[in-house]
Amino acid sequence: MATPIERFQELLRIPTVSHADESLIEWSAFDDFHAALARLYPAAHETLEHEVIDGHSLLFRWRGAASDRPTIVMGHMDVVPVVESEWEHPPFAATIVGEGADAEIHARGAIDDKGAVVAIMEAVEGLVAEGFTPAQDVYLAFGHNEETAGGGARAIVATLVDRGVRAGLVIDEGGAVVDGVIPGITVPTAMVGVAERGVMTVLLTARDAGGHASTPPAMPATARLARAIDRLRRRPFPLRLADPVRAMLATLAPHAPEPLRTLFGKAGLTAPVLVRALAAGGPEMNAIVRTTAVATELSGAPGENVLATTARASINIRLLTGDSVASAVAHVRGAVADGEVEVEVRHASEPSPVSPWKGEAWRRIATAVSATLGEEVVTTPYLQLGASDSRWYTVLSDNVYRFTPFHLTRSERDTLHSHNERIRADVWVRGIGFYRALIAAS
Structure with a gap:
């Protein structure tokens, strides 16, 4: 009989890669993944009602x-594309490197997000085999395109809305158990996302008459665009301490040395100092105290000796809780300060509602963390920096949380959406226990 690790490896080897251009997707991989789940977790499939939504979720x-x-326990089956030449081990081989406590599983999706999906299935299979019946219904919701459009998650939500489902707790991927992320905090912390930032893309476009590159004008479209991008970079969004961040600092204050204990514990008074210190603490800390904006895609002329008639930049903006799409557009226009540069919103979603960090649902998560991941782990509210499918589920519940029950190092977190993604085998196995405890308390 296969072990949990061997089942995990088998599912990691199925390349369920999603692409923004869905014509590039190998849909048969998702069919193979569904079939493997049914074969590897027969008790769950015999006991739980299950259906395919939106083609592959x-x-x-x-x-x-x-x-x-x-x-509702969430996850997603799709993974981002790979550049195989960048990987030390084949990304879909699920190679185990090392032994004992040092054993690592190297594979795309090991953390994001098959690690959670398979751990959830392991927990449910074990509970079903033991004859357990939950006190309340439990839904497992696995999207197929979280990394791109999120249409699968939206279709699941629409289905549940039509059926009148109102959830007491929703949990999705998100923060992990980490060490040393917050300055001065040395205890391990379970970072449970109670909200996530909004996501929007703004297009900056500069236009010109074009012509031959041998006779450029004083301010060609490309230069005007570059100036606009640099003006936006030099005028960042204002610093602010959002409520979830205040709550995180208050939770961690007793575990911080002075003067940080006072700074964190009296954030109402020390906020001006705190936000400046956090912003200087690196990209992650900067992102929890302000809306961020960065130029990503650039386009210009079709040839190296041709003046661009249109130069365009995509600006990826992540909205801090309390900011809005409208306020972000106003900031961009003011920063660019050039009426000849067009500012257009390509797509946008507002920041999510904020879930409470008190009450029954929160206690269930914190209790499961202490019971399975370590009594020394401090569970704290957290502002999720990236977007997840959970933002669509806020219409189903006031208690939507984002937490992946794995103790991850800085280097492991850096592999997300990058090469050499990996997870320690014993860390993954402990995550199964978290889902068992959470579901058992349903």
Whole structure:
């Protein structure tokens, strides 16, 4: 009989890669993944109702003794593309490197997000085999295109809305158990996202008459665009301490040395100092105290000796809780300060609602963390920096959280969406225990 690690490896070897251009997707890989789940977790598939949504997403329902406050446990099956030449080990071989506590599983999706999906299935399979029946319904919701459009998650949400489902708790991927992320904090912290930033793309466009590159004008479209990008860089969004960040600092204050203990614990008074210190603490800390904006895609002339008639830049903006799409557009226009540079919103979503860090749902998560990941781990609210499918689920519940139950090092977190993605085998196995505890308390 296969072990949990061997089942994990088998599912990691299925290349469920998503692309923004869906014509590039090998849909058969998702069919193979579904078939493998059914074969590897037969008890769960026999007991839970399950259906395919939006072509390739999966929705399971485990009927409990009641259904008025169900739990929804989320994940996504798709992974981002790879550049195989950058990897030390083949990205879809699920190679185990090292032994014992040092054993690592190298594979695309090991953390993001098959690590969670497979751990959830392991937890459910074990509980079903033991004859457990949840007190409340439990739904498992696995999207197929979280990394791109998120259409699968939206279709699942629409299905649940039509069925009148109102959840007591929703949990998705998000923060992890980490060390040393917050200045002065040495205890391990379980960073549970209670909100996530909004996401928008703004297009900056400069236009010109064009012509031959041998006779450029004083301010060609490319130069005007470059100036606009640099003006936006030199005028960042204002610093601010959002409520989830205040709560995080207050939670961690007792574990910080002085003077940080006072700074964190009296954030209402020390906020001006705190935000400047956090902004100087690196990209992650800067991103929790301000809306961020960065130029990503650039386009110009079709040839090296041709003046661009249109020069365009995509600006990726992540909205801090409390900011809005409208306020961000106003800031960009003011920073660019050039009426000849067009500012257009390509797509946008507002910051998510903020879930409470008190109450039954929060206590369930914190209790599961302490019981399975270590009593020394401090569970704290956290502002999720990246976007996830959970933002679509806020219409189903006031208690939507983002947490992946794996203790990850800085170098492991740096592999997300990059090469050499990996997770320590014993860390992954402990994550199964978290999902068991959370579901058992449903």
